[in-house]
Amino acid sequence: PLSRRRCLQALALGGLAQRARAQARVTIRLSHVVARQTPKGLALERFGELVRARSQGRIDVVVYPNSLLFGDADEMQALQLGAVDMLAPSLSKFGRIGFPEFELFDLPFLFETREQVYRAMQGALGQALLAGLARQRMVGLGYLDNGFKHMSANRPLLAPHHFAGLRMRVQGSRVIAHQMRALGARPVVLDFGETRRALAMGVVDGTENPISNFWTQRMHEVQTHLSLTHHGYLGYAVVVHQRFWANLAGPDRQLVAAALEEALAWGNAIARSENEQALATLRESGGIHIHAPSAAQRQQLRAATAAVYQGLERRIGRQWLDQVQHDRS
Numbered sequence: 001p002l003s004r005r006r007c008l009q010a011l012a013l014g015g016l017a018q019r020a021r022a023q024a025r026v027t028i029r030l031s032h033v034v035a036r037q038t039p040k041g042l043a044l045e046r047f048g049e050l051v052r053a054r055s056q057g058r059i060d061v062v063v064y065p066n067s068l069l070f071g072d073a074d075e076m077q078a079l080q081l082g083a084v085d086m087l088a089p090s091l092s093k094f095g096r097i098g099f100p101e102f103e104l105f106d107l108p109f110l111f112e113t114r115e116q117v118y119r120a121m122q123g124a125l126g127q128a129l130l131a132g133l134a135r136q137r138m139v140g141l142g143y144l145d146n147g148f149k150h151m152s153a154n155r156p157l158l159a160p161h162h163f164a165g166l167r168m169r170v171q172g173s174r175v176i177a178h179q180m181r182a183l184g185a186r187p188v189v190l191d192f193g194e195t196r197r198a199l200a201m202g203v204v205d206g207t208e209n210p211i212s213n214f215w216t217q218r219m220h221e222v223q224t225h226l227s228l229t230h231h232g233y234l235g236y237a238v239v240v241h242q243r244f245w246a247n248l249a250g251p252d253r254q255l256v257a258a259a260l261e262e263a264l265a266w267g268n269a270i271a272r273s274e275n276e277q278a279l280a281t282l283r284e285s286g287g288i289h290i291h292a293p294s295a296a297q298r299q300q301l302r303a304a305t306a307a308v309y310q311g312l313e314r315r316i317g318r319q320w321l322d323q324v325q326h327d328r329s
């Protein structure tokens with residue numbers, strides 16, 4: 001058995017090691033795929049500013065926007081390997097790495113308002129989704145909003161028959177792919193970073209985006225029509241690897257978590273105005289035709305995509321759909 005003296009020595013050394021760790025310089029590498037001037041880009045920059053200020057520059061956050069470091073196809077693997085420390089992928093991108101229940105948020109016409117989305121994210125469902133990330137040794141630190149998606153192409157997309165035969169770029173979500181097929185289009189999974197070029201070259205005919213992404217990628221230069229369908233939601237989960245999180249000293253982990261919580265709340269507050277501002281600028285630019293479907297057309301789109309719900313239910317089970325429908329109301 002250890003003597004009392006040895007125990008005290010060990011405790012003192014442990015304390016010293018912790019203090020040394022707490023004072024060590026830390027760099028957090030954060031990669032994402034959209035422009036800086038988007039709700040996500042701005043919120044993550046703000047996170048970096050808060051962390052630097054509160055640690056007196058000891059903890060740095062280096063943000064790589066615009067798929068500069070990693071794109072959709074490789075960022076999750078990079079996190080697993082420790083090549084990057086923090087990501088904020090859209091919820092649609094967790095399905096293909098083993099979390100199909102995240103695709104609930106992709107269901108067409110599930111949410112009409114942001115308040116419904118927030119209730120689902122902040123309720124039991126949202127917490128269960130983040131907790132489940134431990135299956136792949138990830139820690140979900142919070143959600144970030146980018147609002148509702150709309151359809152674009154070189155023609156108006158207001159009713160199901162307008163989609164016939166179009167190749168539509170989608171994120172790697174089976175729910176979104178099913179939605180496009182249900183509308184009569186052909187889904188093409190592409191990295192976000194390749195989308196604008198694919199539209200410009202005619203590799204795909206159209207896509208879906210919140211306005212902030214559409215505008216900051218200058219997609220209006222390669223698409224002639226934007227239809228304000230408001231048919232689906234786009235949000236993000238901020239994630240780190242358990243190894244990275246465990247290696248931070250306790251006080252640093254607290255500092256980072258608090259700064260992130262504050263930056264995400266700020267980001268969620270500006271997401272609406274950033275998207276509204278982007279739409280106003282897009283209208284003023286006059287370079288694209290902007291349409292809004294009638295209530296009857298939206299109803300047709302909704303009816304045409306109803307089977308997507310059963311498809312997801314078969315994959316993840318009825319209880320998840322019940323939960324999201326319960327939490328949003």
Ligand code: LMR
Nearest residue numbers: 033034090171191192213
């Ligand atoms: C997309 O791939 O369309 C979005 O997930 C991009 C993003 O991060 O907003």
